Amino acid sequence: GVAPISLDAIEQIQVNIAPFDVRQGNFTGAGVNTVTRSGTNQFNGSAYYFLRNQRYVGRQAGANAFNPGTFDFAQVGARLGGPLIKDKLFFFASYEEDKQTQPGILRTANPGGAAVTGNMTRVLQSDLTGLTTFLRDRFKYETGPYTGYDNETPSQRLLSRFDYNLNDKNKFSLRFTALNSNTDVNLSTSSSLGFGRANNNTFLSFQNSNYQIQENIRSVVGEWNSLFGDRMANNFIIGYTSQDESRQSRGSIFPFVDILQDGTAYTSFGFEPFTPNNELRYKSFQIQNNLTVSRDKHEFTLGGSFEKYRSENVFFPGSQSSYVYNSLADFYTDANDYLANPNRTTSPVTLRRFQVRWANIPGQEKPIQPLEVMYGGIYLQDEYRASDNLRFTAGLRMDVPVFGETGFTNAQANGYTFRDENGNAVQYQTQKLPDANLLWSPRLGFNWDVTGDQKTQIRGGTGVFTGRPAYVWISNQIGNNGVLTGFESVDNVRNRPFNPNPNAYKPATVNGTPAAQYELALTDPTFKFPQIWRSNIAVDRRLFWGLNATAEFLYSKDVNGVYYIDANLAAPTGAFVGPDNRPRYSDTCPASGLQVRLNCNVQNAIVLKNQDVGSAWNASFALERGFRSGFFAKAAYNYGMSRNTVDPGSIAAGSFTGNPMVRDANNPGVGISGTAAGHRFFVTASYERRYFDFGKTGISFYFEGRNAGNTSYTFSGDLNGDGIANNELIYVAKDRAEMNFEAYTPTGGRLFSVAEQQDAWEAFINQDKYLSSRRGQYAERGAVFLPMVYNADVSITQDIFARLGGQKNTLQLRFDILNFGNLLNDNWGQGLRLINTRPLVARGADANGKALYRMANLNPTTLLSKSFERTAGTGDVWRMQLGLRYLFN
Template structure:
């Protein structure tokens, strides 16, 4: 980064810190503003507005200006508040029971009656409405504490409540990868910034939540906030604030638990017994407490929370037994391999190589977590409040999975251990009636590490057609550790100038990463079949050995720093009492520190284009020691809110703006380990690959000769962080009976998205006869014995360039109906249609995998726009809760949540040998999309080995039957399958909670014993065919196996379908044996 530029930025940040200005409602607080007027509507200058947070007696005072306007900032979320308005010569006005939502700027316009009017003091009660609010412009969902306490949840996770957002699907928001979200707790980042876990939160890979749900006061999910202070995402923002103590000592102790007796039977019967089966023995319990109260009444408050989670769960898939020489079939059974074959593999590894592969029977995965949270709130004075809080999470998770297509021995698993410490300090200040300030400092450390099961041994993969058996040490876990440190400095302030609120601020994040990751550090063998494994090697070209290892003098870990600096300015303009405009601009400056190692061979090789011959390609200005430039990314935004009738009965809102996020920093880290001078790679196939043997991973001298410099990872010097243009338009309409209807449309256009390219893959030399797809093969490679892939340089394997694309878009249309809390009842329902298209969905982490696992036809460097992995389509949600108190000592609450959606997208691909030799995962389902034949004349079918005795006509009949039974394939005959063009069936799920409260008095206080029963997938409890959860592993289904060309090296490609012995799948998708069952969790809580 340019030093002069950085110096100027820090000077600007310093200037912002020293300014004594104010800020509008934010991601940790709420606000209140409005106009106080007389009975004629004339503003009253000098009136006094006093808002009192009743539980803590915290007072917020603001006088009105010359127009009668007032602003109160930095208010506590929740309530209840009592607001009193006074003015000499006028009757006092008091409003009680007012609650404020997170991020809400509550509009409080009031008219006072003069003292000559014979009226008593006006006292009214009011609930908040976060929908019909003048500050609301873009799409957002607020989840209140009442919803958190009442709605069903078993995992007690963020996702159980962010799912209330109509445009969300799991961790994906608005059709984007969850990696592009920004999660904040108490205004500080709480993300998996490196981007390795699926949850997007620290500790996610250890199966834990980032904080106890009991510590959370309120959630907010924002998709298009035109407030420039909210940024760092191109998906969605998730904001949460934690609980704090009050003047009353209160607390709770709880326990929740479940086991195999609180879960339903398998969704489908066992094929041998004809009976549906129960889960194997398991246990899952959570216990904890919370306690809050005053240290000094009205002045200093504390809140503490602790939680322990323990889970022991069995693997869902077991190997098949042989019955009359045939492997049994059925849900939960891996039927491509049987127990006798697994015993044979285990015996060979133990007796020949001295390695214990572990169990291939039923085993349990253990998950544990310990959480502790503490918070102090200090009312320093009426104008200054200080918050200090710390969150600690210690978690571990046994990681071993099996599926119908993949079977792993127990010692191929690993344990993931994670520890997170996160501290936040927030100082909220007000300076008179015109200025306020909010300073937030956050610091977090995250320590993640994998430990392998059993002793160290090379990874061994044995292919059974499109299926695999894996033994040995898990290939990515023998050297895998990550340390992260995050420092965050945020300051926000504004000036209240009549109808304008001028906001200025800065948000800065500084990261330090220390990543040890060596894939295949202990070596990896891929055997084409069981016979070759028993022989210890094979001459087949799909027999392969790979190993990565450190070079002398190389850097063993990726240690680097990064930062995101941001400054912004905004004008919130109340044009009239009905119309509010928000216009602002945000400047984000990414920076990277600590350059990777320099490999002169890389830039000298790719600086000049290869201009002749079949390998001709473009020149690339790349260097292994050069990271992206620090370039400002500008995000202007404009939002509006129009109260059409002036009574908050009809509201139109919307806006347009640019949103800039972060990359997953693992993509940047790849460059540190992919220089070609720190690590080398040995990769050989067929006769050139070594026999299976124990390999010492740190002994270079024992590696076979001809090791290469491996794969290279570089980043485009012009690379920009993910960025998109997003616009929305919405109408909110208040209906009778407390209902609010919303119609909302959102459209996002990609400006800068992540795109990996292999710049060492030269242009294709030909096309596949009868298929037309490009082919990258030219004879035999003498070094490997396999097909020769045209490369720009033989010194390297893949050279992955991380660059940008502007192709892609997402849109959604939502109709929503809400019933606010009233008389113990609330409800919401919504329908959303969404579509998302991209070139790359950002689902992988390792440099090569980001490129090679992207299904295509036209070549992996020439991707067309297609459906995203996060394409939503149809989604229907609904929730309700009703609470009834009776008999003076009892209350019963019934709550439910429904989610229905039109499946998940997946791709149909070939499997087996790489059909076009582009290097795309030849050992499993490849990255090559299939051609869907219209008739038998358009495909050459062959048998799958000597045991397959079917005729060509029989094979076609089976394949044709599969195509006809699949809606997508049937409708697209004569075409290439589109990436993610197919979808699993519709899925419907209902979760239910029944809660019983029993009140009793201890001394002068009411205590409560609360009993809960949560049932997820309640429909399956009523009917075993309801509530089924469908999935396709890795969203990729290998339908046809490529068997080579007709004449060996020429002719059309040939394919096999099935193998003639094992029954072929009736559909691409599988039924989840766990989530398709109903499951119940029972709990008890004591509140005081």
């Protein structure tokens, strides 16, 4: 997202991962507290301009050329603060505006015969230009370009603040912030609608299938600080925030179409699947009060917080209709058949998938999902000074969320019997949101100055932290209940021939009763807000030569973690034969085109539940030293690992279907989370040199090495037949005897024999460090870590001082180089990316019941041969930024 407040308006940022102060709540990851600047008795301010564009960007990343296209960033801003009434009333204001333009896509279409490597895709130019022409000429639909287009992010930020000293016992401040922004975002890769697109060089789509997301925020916060005698103080905060995160599309309304080639995504066009009428607006009113009383060695705090939240969400994916074809030729055949006979009812080809969603309540074209939550908390804390060098903080926080009754009742679904993750029969109520639950957060922290001279300090604590979930997880239930909307999803059918009218297969009339087909998002009635138990211990030590060292260890364990099940998923009916013996599923609803469903008119019933199996730990070590000469240096190393059962996203169905697993999607097991940090180390150094009273030069250097992320190796397609594509972790054959390939000839290519694929897969496993370690085993979720990436940044500032009218004035020139190593050497500062996270294409079972598959190809004549490759992206080349800033006082 876009930062809502300008960095120039911020006095201090506090990032708290394990604060054992119970006043800080409502997070399980990290709490971020921003302290903005305020006015003083002296006027002060600044004005600045920063610029970078394609002239200040590298053109080479190793052997790969980089074409930055339009690469532009311009930022202008100013701030001013001072007194309105000396010693009494002060003001501060900040305004900033920036616009960022960068290439929307770096990959290019294949002219034919070019090697599929780097940014070159397998997708043929002739196919894409032919599609553009065909859709324009025959359907009046504009795809937009498939390469060479830009993504833009314009934004404007405003902050104003007033501070009023009523008297020496009472101070009041009022702050207003505003953000207007919208960001171009590329087509979603989610498989919860369509068949899932790929973010690699096997796939390329068009600009008009992308979307824009808004971030428009208005916030007002008031704060009153009071003193009562020498022992009592009170802090009262009241605030209101409104936010609009609605989406817009670059293209006109048109059905969304996925085109496959050899079983994997090849190209897509049409209206972005999750953008039709996608609107999210929410408002929040907050109050917090803290009363602090000092007595002897104790400082007691009694406080409370309250939030009233309301959102209105319109989430209508698939309302434009979604078609999936097994090949581009199949689409042309179906589209031309429509042009010849628009009233036909049968397609000449079998569609891989068709989906459509419709508003199911008369007169409600936009199915609004209202959500109301009241979230209150109270807490009590004692900060106890046991001695001059030992302090304890003990507290208890209690939070209670209460949901408004805004759900919709589907009596039909309420009567259905579903199946939970243990195979037990269970029923749900579509209108039932989570019950009010009292959430306890006890915490204990300490700080011990061991020798009393601040040479050795030991600090830490343990406690429970409660966080507010993404409320869209809950509002999914309000929007997916079979009453507000209907949803049809059918596979391998001919009775849904292509029609350019998005409404062609929606019911002619609706009456508010349950739709003929629908999907459900449900919340377990006992669902509790996320909670973790977190402990940490740290040692700060002053060493020889002026060195300061820090060692810290942090461990977190889920108390109320989050995961999903599909309660409408039928039990497996068998298992594969051989070393890969995972369960298999059979069609239970062939008449409706749905697979393995308990209730055939329900596409899925995704239930949000709690689990306590997730955990995370992090260890860090740091050394730093400052010098009187103006030199400062710091080095640090960090390693982090986190495990859970799912990385939840904004869509319940997408979170479930996109979760890699082996045997049972309802019991995926614990895997490595997508936020696992892995290894990271950095070295930073800075030096400042003053020149009497007329100038100062500063130079800083930052070098970092880090894991570039992690992912999973899964099959392309649906191996086990549960109706979910691209989510099954692969089995890594122990040897050739365990492999079971199917010979095939790709579109426009040559035959890949079984023996050739065996040889290629054996070589692929041998060159992949992770796969080599998993011989005879299944791949694990999130266990494929990308290689380390190393970057260096350099910044130089030159300050020129002058006194004008008795005030200090500074003109600052700034010069930043990001990825400085690439400027020195084209081969430095580059990362590696995975060529394909789905190296095997699922083909179901062979005649003997063994898992059958094909090896993925790079192009019609070449099989996949290596895991990683270097590409030329924005982060792989050096970028330069120039800045000019004027400051006074």
